[in-house]
Amino acid sequence: MKHTFDLLKTGEELNKATKALVMVHGRGGSAVDIVRLAPHLSVDGYAVLAPQATNNSWYPHSFMVPTIQNEPWLTAALQVMEQTVQQILDAGIDTEHIYFFGFSQGACLTLEFLARNARKYGGAAAIIGGLIGETIQQERYHGDFGQMPILLATSHPDFHVPQMRVHESAEILRGLHADVTEKIYEHAGHTILQEEIDLANRLIFR
Template sequence: MGGTAFTTTPENPHLTAPPVLHGAPLDQAGLVVYAVHGRTQGPAFMVEQADRVNLPGVAWVCPQADADTWYPQGFLAPLDDNQPRLDQALDTVRTHLADLGRMGWAAQDVVLFGFSQGACLLAEYLLRDQPSCASAFLHTGGYLGPGKRPWPAVPESGLPGTETVLLCAEEDEFVPLDRAEPTAGALASLGARIEFTTYDDPLHHLNEDSIVRLRRMLRTRLLERVEIVAEAEHPA
């Protein structure tokens, strides 16, 4: 692995500080989770979820939004109403993932995890860029904007076959089901392998079943990577 320095710049308010690192050191981990917090939460919230998952061998990279908010208005507002913060937030995700690539982490070894506003940001990123990644876990989120949007496939995109778990309460006070469902459909139309689950749960949170599902996803990816590395080091 290369160095562990993340890009910072005063030109993007979300990039004035490096992400918070938690769990296994990046140069010793078997898997990376890029964990994006929701509105007003901050990286500490994602660190709490990492501790709930409690899976050794995983490095958690938790970016910090300016003032703990990735974009100012609700995610169903017109896109222009959330500029320039939205573009800056998307640039933050791209920059950090590029940093991980420079450190030696293949995109297929990085899981994207977002909650609430963080899930919305990652849904928008996945649909716009259609990047390669190990898996995506989007809890209580959907793509941005007031209405349905077209999502043409990006040539040589990385979404086909990508395991993508989306979870949402049936009556969440911030994220309506009629946006979470088309987000799952849009990702599926681009080839992602979708698992979509709804909860009869009035609280805006990650319940224990969500943590079990996340742990299961990460354990599977971690075991797959260990097997790949072992095979490369000791071919038959």
């Protein structure tokens, strides 16, 4: 399976913007859904790009099954992320002015993409997500975030994303020199909270 490269663009025109935000939807969601959050983020003047997963899912199974069970969908999804970032770079926007916001399955995909080729982007907010795999395979991850800010916010408990995986992911990201903030909200449900939006604005989109 290969995801069709389907990109929703809103905000400032890409060839006029100096900053860009990549928004990645969760399982069963859509690019249209996730970009509805953009007006609540401090991203005025940003180009906003949201890739759309084929059949509204980036990969078929839990992010915590053996990675091979989510192939070839996972590799195809990572390629969509790479294509999205490359389109931004081709428009002349510097790496340090590219930002990310992902929710649930989209948060997992965002973190996996970033950690496999760590660079100093502008920052990333991952709401209810962690690195992908039955166990975290540290050898997959390399590069240097150069103290790029990353927010990992989650609910506890969460049926899809165990709190321990969020902690383990944070440690891997710190090992790649990211400035990671973890925030756990008790019994908040599998959703995006206003508090998480506010925190992302303070830490990432400042």
